[in-house]
Amino acid sequence: MPATSGRRRDTPPPRTGNTEAEVLRGFLDHLRAGVAAKVEDAPEPQVRTAGAPSGTNLLGLLTHLTAVEAATFLGAHVASWPATFRADPQDTVAEVVARYRDTVDRANRILDGCADLGAPVPHPDPGRRTPSVRWALTHMIEETGRHAGHADILREQIDGVTGR
Numbered sequence: 135m136p137a138t139s140g141r142r143r144d145t146p147p148p149r150t151g152n153t154e155a156e157v158l159r160g161f162l163d164h165l166r167a168g169v170a171a172k173v174e175d176a177p178e179p180q181v182r183t184a185g186a187p188s189g190t191n192l193l194g195l196l197t198h199l200t201a202v203e204a205a206t207f208l209g210a211h212v213a214s215w216p217a218t219f220r221a222d223p224q225d226t227v228a229e230v231v232a233r234y235r236d237t238v239d240r241a242n243r244i245l246d247g248c249a250d251l252g253a254p255v256p257h258p259d260p261g262r263r264t265p266s267v268r269w270a271l272t273h274m275i276e277e278t279g280r281h282a283g284h285a286d287i288l289r290e291q292i293d294g295v296t297g298r
Contacts, residue, residue, distance in 0.1 A: 145168070145298040147164060148164045158271040158272065158275065159245065165275065166278060168298045169281060170196070170234055171298055172295075173195075173196045173227060173230065173231055173234075174227065174231045176192050176289060177292065177293060180292040180293070181193045183292070185287065192288045192289060193221040193227065194220050195219070195284055195288070196230050197218060197230055198215075198218040198219045200218075202218075202277050203237045206241075206255070206265075206270050206273065206274055207240075207241035207245065207255060207274075208240060208241060208244065208257070209257030209262060209264075245267070245271075251266065251271070252266050252267070253266065255267055
């Protein structure tokens with residue numbers, strides 16, 4: 135669709151409820167859906183091709199976001215953050231997207247039980263110091279939004295796909 139048509143190609147921000155938790159979770163879920171959509175039908179091998187001198191690629195971004203979700207909401211330990219930007223060579227696009235969506239679903243189940251945004255995120259390791267639910271949600275909005283922007287550019291470089 136040509137840009138001159140006047141029709142919007144992106145999905146607008148969500149209209150959520152009025153509570154702080156509803157707004158934060160609505161925006162986070164909106165970003166999560168957008169970044170997954172950018173990756174889910176991207177062609178091989180371009181989805182693994184670096185689009186920047188740093189080596190950043192579309193599949194690696196989603197692999198990284200999966201690790202950040204798991205660490206932030208599920209208490210997963212990450213030994214090397216730089217390593218999270220690389221998908222395993224045997225992983226398919228569908229597997230990486232499914233893993234991300236599964237991690238998001240598990241994180242949302244944790245968040246469903248968090249009524250107090252000021253309380254710490256409940257982790258399976260009770261001895262581990264954790265941030266507040268509010269901080270974790272805000273951090274994930276920032277992290278996912280930042281990488282969604284990267285994904286937009288990388289996807290456009292691959293096959294010209296723009297919008298959500």
